[in-house]
Amino acid sequence: MTQKKQSLFTRMAMAVAKAAGRPATFAAAAGIVVIWAASGPVFGFGDTWQLVINTGTTIVTFLMVFLIQNTQNRDTEAMQIKLDELIYAMKGANAALLDLEELDEKSLDVIRRHYLNRAAEAREKVGDTGLPGQEADHVDR
Incomplete structure (x- = not known):
């Protein structure tokens, strides 16, 4: 079976999901929060200082929701196909259970x-x- 080339979005979503799950990514995010908190006295804990972290985290969260959902959809679909194959391959299995997700x-x-x-x-x-x-x-x- 020839594998179809993945779309740019799929390749990007997979790469970001993989990178987001690494300990180094968590450490970098925690580091950003520490730097932001430490810079509070320099900026007088002002509204702009608070707006920077609020805006940044909101944007990252908003984008990650879609990337995570894309990854979850792909994983679920692949698992369903594998389960369908197991049901199909088992003698005596109830083939009516294929494609239950539909x-x-x-x-x-x-x-x-x-x-x-x-x-x-x-x-x-x-x-x-x-x-x-x-x-x-x-x-x-």
């Missing part, structure tokens, strides 16, 4: 209740909560 909340609630009931029945059959060492995996279907 259903509305009401449909998902119905399916979830079904699996909650199956779990409760399985726990009843082992007479316990199905903790490790129990035979909950071997409950008749």
Whole structure:
């Protein structure tokens, strides 16, 4: 399979997300806050001094929300594809569970209740909560 070239935004979002999660990035951000706080007496703790940190943190937070959401969407989609492949590849698996993320909340609630009931029945059959060492995996279907 040929990999399609990623868009500029995707490449940038991945790079920023990776960089933002590094300890050095946290240290740099903490350093900026320390420098800002230390400069307070020089600027008389004035309105402009406060505005600098407020504006800077607001802009960074605003932009990071979109980058983080982009990264989260990509990760979730990749995980869904992998889970779909596992369901598809397992003999006897319920193929109707493929693409559940495309259903509305009401449909998902119905399916979830079904699996909650199956779990409760399985726990009843082992007479316990199905903790490790129990035979909950071997409950008749």
